[in-house]
Amino acid sequence: MTSPTRPQTVYLFGTCIVDLFFPTAGISAIKLLEREGIRVRYPQEQSCCGQPAYSSGYLAEARTVAAAQIAVFPGDEPIVVLSGSCAGMMKHHYPSLFDGLPQQTQARAFAARIYELTEFLTKVLDIKLCDLGQPVEIALHTSCAARREMGVRDTSLALLNQLDKVVLKQHDHEAECCGFGGTFSVRHPHISAAMVEDKTSALKACGVQQVVSADCACLLNINGALEKQGASLRGQHIADFLWQRTQHVEAKQ
């Protein structure tokens, strides 16, 4: 992909899960972007990408919600999304969702403006980070959509690798799904439970102090399981992690 020119303004799409469960990640993302000299617009009318209905087979309902999002992000500024999964929905599924409908052109143009946060920070802004935190060992969990649909595992890695006091450790079956899968987690709860059990065991076994991910749906699942198990380990959104380790420093432009 060719890197587009650096925009003056971007939109932020927070996602419904960040909105309710990990809201500080949104503020951290805004601060990271603003520190790079980018103006961030956050339309208060935004809600959800529509993926829950879409992946449950309810296309009409997904379309209603998708159309509402498209309407509140006018113009041609990039839309930075705090999740690989929601970004994947908006970038790769919106065009086919409106297949043969009058809004398809608009949906295509909207899809072309979608960036996952780590993708935007590295590929568009070429951000330079200076690590001010204490030495820490972490594991990265990449969502399946971020890894396979958006292809943005590398950009999360590139950001973390800029932090020189952060040691990134591998965990067993790292590429395997955490078992969330939206409504899958409640439609097939025991399969989902087995998957998140294995994922959390692998994360605990690799001996890190923290888990970082660019997808909060996975974190809702992983953190929920860790909490139920009585473990102290937790996952944090990468925006919070990056901001916390690099604040008070003016990154060079």
Next chain:
Amino acid sequence: MSHSHPLHDFRAASSHAAQDPNQRHNTRAAMDFLMQRRAAQFPDADELSRLRDLGQKIRQRALSQLPALLETLEARCNANGIQVHWADTPAEACDIIAKLMQQANSQEIIKGKSMVSEEIELNHYLEAQGMTALESDMGEFIVQLAHEKPSHIIMPAIHKTKVDIAHLFHDELPRTPYTEDVDELIQIGRHALRQRFFTAKVGLSGVNVAVAETGTLVLVENEGNGRLTTSAPEMHIAITGIEKVVEKLSDVPPILSLLTRSATGQPITTYVNMISSPRKAGEKDGPQQVHLVLLDNGRSQAYADLQLRETLQCIRCGACMNHCPVYTRIGGHAYGTTYPGPIGKIISPHLLGLDDTKDLPSASTLCGACSEVCPVRIPIPELLLRLRQESVTPENEPNHPHTVRGQGAKYRATEKWLWRSWARIYSKPALYRASRFAATRLRGLLPHDVGAWTIARAKPQPAAKSLHELVAEYQATQGNQP
């Protein structure tokens, strides 16, 4: 397929399997082994990508002219002396095979590995007629001896440990001492199997690729039982699904390379059989008759829809199940279908109808591990999404073509109403604001146990303030507007 069975309860069986630590441990170990074997065969990602492109093109080219290729295949087979039989249903296929056995004056049939013979439940059918099916593939033999079904399309007995097999052989085979030595167990099995070829008059095999251009049936295997089954008895019956045809002989090498490397991590199998005719005058061996049974059993339904047609690209390597996090947790039997795993979830609704498979399309996180390894690039998650749409679309939905048997099997008016309400909330900012406010301010009221979610997790805890609120506050302190 046969509705004499009670409906399989996937949800109960998969829940049970996912909570069985031994099953989980054994399946994971076996799948890890198969994943490593495959990975070792494809060290060059670019070569793999090109080969998968080629495999996809070959299969799509074949499917795009399927009716014509099947006619060519029949004509070439006939010219070669192979008699072709068409079966719409499993019952028709079983009947054809039973009649051929009667023609050969044989009460028993020796079988090489064939998943289509599992699909038509041939063994069951023949037993009911007082006839006998003898499995000659080691895995199938073990499964038959244990009165079970295959749990994997390539490794039918992969759910069995060597201790299970040691007990099974000791208990079921006459005068067999108990041993856990793998080499000894293989010898015991081989000895039992080889005896069967001395008497069998009819042999049955599957087909990996049927070549229209030449009327050739290609069969890969590692034990030599496939070659014996197809050459020692007087009559060889091959059975396959109508989708297994390719256009040209030159299509075979890339397909086989993808198949064996993806399936068992072998550059080539020990035996590659190319069967193009019965024994000719002057030849010393080979069957006097070769028959090919071509089974539809719902494949035409998948063929009729351009998107669902991609399901039929499958070359049955099993890599999707080896890499599937769901299959790895529940094993093959929990699916209750002949073909388990990701490919099973997308093909079974065509074979059995969505009403008999209604819990399969939802049993996936859509993680994409399957399509990432599929040698012919079947977009399995997209096909699962499509089947989910078909399952929740009522049969009488206007402007919706009826393409899948059992459409609407998961349709519930209450669930439809819930998603409509959901869409209303998430498309109307005022409603979303109110629900957000309720979730954050009333978060303390959420009960400790919130059903299925809290089986493995603590209850989800909404933040005290939503991002919408935090942004508004932040912007107020910064003195700027949204």
